[in-house]
Amino acid sequence: MFYSIIHEVPGRIRVKLAGSVPEGDIDALERVLMADPLIEQVQVYPRTASLAVCYRSEQAFADRECVLACIAAVDAASIEAARADFSVALAPRTNNLMIDIANLVGGYVARRWFLPAPLGVLFALWNYRAYVAEALRSLVAGRLDVPVLDAAAIGISFIKGDPATAGSTMLLLGLGELLEDYARATSEHELIYSLLDIPDYATRIPVGDPDLRGAAEERVAAKDLVPGDLIVVRTGMPVPVDGVIERGLAMVNQASLTGEPLAVERSVGDDVFAGTAVEDGEAYVRVRSAAADTKVRSIVNLVERSEALKAEALLRRESLADQIVPWNFLLAGVVALTTRSLERTSAALMVDYSCALKLVGGISVLSAMSQSAREGFTVKGSKHFEAMATADTIVFDKTGTLTEATPKVVEVLAFGGWTRTEVLRFAACLEEHFPHPAARAVVNAAARAGLKHRERHAEVEYLVAHGIASSLDGKRAVIGSEHFVIEDEAVVIPQEARTAIARDLHGLSVLYLAVDGELCGAIGIDDPIKAGAAQALRELRDAGIEHIVMLTGDSEQAAARVAAAVGIDDCRADLMPEDKHEIVERLCAAGRRVIMVGDGINDSPALSAAHVGIAMGSGTAIAKEVADITLTGGDLESLVRLRKLSSELTRRMDASFVQVIALNSALLAGGVTGVLSPQASSIIHNGSTVAFSLRNARPYTLRAEA
Incomplete structure (x- = not known):
């Protein structure tokens, strides 16, 4: 990438790029540069075609040269690769916010200075139509809410012949809305970025026909899958991408997409989607779309669904905020009747509790969800x-x-004329089809022993929390827990075998293998704590x-x-x-x-x-x-951090609720007594809402419980 240095101090370089940076490339460019371990922060300025890089400068000259080399190495291919990893640009831009604010304020000032008064009034009335339309929608829906309050407050200014006050009130409301939207978007963006860093994995078939036994398999990051790849999903595994089944039959749980709790059958030719999971069966899936796209979709779904899973305390407070709005109108009516002052009446309508409580609470939760993703x-x-x-x-x-879920076979016992090798080989032959940790332990033990376990059994049946049932030479074969093999399958264990199991496998998890009702072996598995x-x-x-x-x-x-x-x-x-x-x-x-x-x-x-x-x-x-x-x-330590984070979120929301109620009550009192003008009330109300929101977007400090 071509560039020229505009300015630099130790640890920071600002460079001019050869051309402007498209909006869709900003995230990708930042991610490419941030991959360098020396670079700590990147800020892209697309309109001025420049970027600033902050970096560690322990070895000033060497580190500077490395950073410049990193900037120079950025090319279209690396940008495209980064964009594929994260296919949508969701970051709210501070410079865009500043431009929006400049347009809003600049337009207002220009109209006040240069438009003749009659045209200024007409323009204010034209802007007011949006507030009236929003208020009418609320009233038609049977709601007496904040849009109605805003429209009434502005309307009073027009009624008393003060279009300048109406215009400034709309300016303040517009500024507050811009800042509130930016604060919420920033929190959502932080959450989505945190979730994107959580890896997904898939089992890919790199070569060979899945109809052939022993087709190669490899575990890969889902983001590395491309359309046309072939993957296999089995019982208990997620479907990491959208695709179509080419072989097999599976019961797929699609609750995350459809809300339907029951699994549905999917077979050859059927579509399957990222975010679903296989409850039973096995299917080979041809990848149809990039994993990055499907992951972004599932994350956005998660963020949207989180709105429907609000805490009871948050719902109660938001409901209380909505219930207060009619009292705002009642208070305004009392003020109008007792003071005959339209200005004080307008001030009573300028302050509401709803926006602040909803925004501050919502941002507190988004910040906690974002920190959760970073914490694990x-x-x-x-x-x-x-x-x-x-x-x-x-x-x-x-x-x-x-x-640890990384159990190891530490002992194998054989009975009924079987050898230990035969027990381990046949057990691995049955267990290789299923993802349970104990099954993996058996398969791995056979692999370490160099045992080839060519399949001799028929189709296998996985009985959840029981074990596996199949047949060997026409005889029923089962492997699983003592409860399954002895009680459910009525396999009789001779006293000699019981004694050997109690002596040699004491304290271990035991898998029992039986064929035709007779115990063939017992496998002792140790799973470290x-x-x-x-x-x-x-x-x-x-x-x-x-x-x-x-x-x-x-x-x-x-x-x-x-x-x-x-x-x-x-x-x-x-x-x-x-x-x-x-x-x-x-x-x-x-x-x-x-x-x-x-x-x-x-x-x-x-x-x-x-x-x-x-x-x-x-x-x-x-x-x-x-x-x-x-x-x-x-990591079980994550549970401790989660408990502490949850408690800190509760404390933050409780404190914010008290502060919002207290401040806005004071503003109402100041407005109705004439101490504060409607404009001052609006400035303080919107400014405090934004300030509370930005404060609640800060990371949580995880302290010990009191």
Whole structure:
């Protein structure tokens, strides 16, 4: 990229570019330059074809040269690549705001100075028509709200023969609206950018025909997918892009797009869409559109849906603000009757509570959602912050939540004439089709042992929270938990086998393999506890969580080991999904405010039953879809930060509510007593609304609970 240096000081360079920067390239140019580790800030000035770069200058000359080399290296290809990564420009521009303000104020001043008075009055009346139209729409809809207040206040100025005051009032309202829109857009933009940095992944088939067994697979970032790529989605996996199914059959949950909670069947030739998830089955999907486009769409949907998931406290306050508007009119009527002053009457109509409360509260939530994304969790609406802040009970799944979800096979036992090698090979053959951590452990153990597990079984059936059923040489083959194999499948375990399992697999999670009703083997799996799990649970107690529960489908021995290590109050093992759901419902019915944390398909019913459901980022797409909050990674410390952030949001909104009510009440009092003119009331009212909004857009300080 061609440039010339306009000005520089140590750590900052401003350069003139060879040509103007299109609006659509501003985000891409900033992202390209910000990729350089030396560059700390980039500001593009499209109208003047220049940009300013702030950089670290520990080694002044060398760092300067590196930054200049980075600027020079920017070309059309790098801009295009960055634009593909983020295909829409959503950032509100400060320079655009300044231009809009200059146009608004400059036009007003020019009319006051140069237009003859009669033309000035006509122009003011022409501008007033928009306020009247908005007020009429509200009245027709049966609403007595802020647009009606504004139209009435301006109209009084015209009635008393003061078009100059009417014009200045409209100017102030216009300025307030510009600043409020900018403040909200800035918060939404920050949120969207934060969410865009959260990676999605896909399983791509780089070569080969999916009809051929053993087709190669690779895990890639979803943003690297391009139209024409072939991916595979299986039970519990997300659909990361829009595409069409070329092979397979899957039950797809489309609740995020359609709101329909039941999965729908999708087969060859059917379309599937990003943001949905596979509940059951397997499908090979031909990518139809770039991942960046579909991700932006899903993020925008999330931001829009968050408006429908407002906290009860926020809804109550916004409702109160709307209910106060009729009292504004009543107050104005009393002032008009008692003072006979149109100016004081206008002042009573110039101040409302609704705009400030709605804007300040909304920006507080957007700022919290944005910080959440940076901290490592995605929150779907402010009601979930409220539930998180008031919760007194937290319920954990075990595998993948309190443990690493990277289990390893540590022991294999064989029975009934089978060898350990045969047990591991056949178990891997069955388990390779499913994404559960225990299944991956078995497949990985077979791979490390160099075992080829050519498929000898028929079609497999995955029974959620139970195990896998198939057939081998016409005989029923099952692998799964003790509950599934022994109780549901009625497999008899000889006493000798029981003794060996109790002795050699004590404290481990155990998978049982049986064929034709006879036990063939048992596989002991160890899943290490997450580093810092015990510390995170202690901090949650310090943050006000009174009761900590663990619910797992694993064995009593494995569950007890984890519970003792991390400090669990109440541990329940050998549970089915419906059991977890029932326990969470009982806790809620007992008056507890419950958080449920899980990662698997079997956790989905319990996640939906809790006051707030939290899915681990490494978990299944179904769990993430059902959950109200998703942790980007598996760090339990994120739960502590989320609790603190939720409490800080509550404190900020409470303080803002009191301040808005107090200030606007004072403005009303000043207006009706004649201390403040309508223009002064408008300036202070709109200025304070913007000031409160900008203050509430600041990052939160995560402090300990009182």
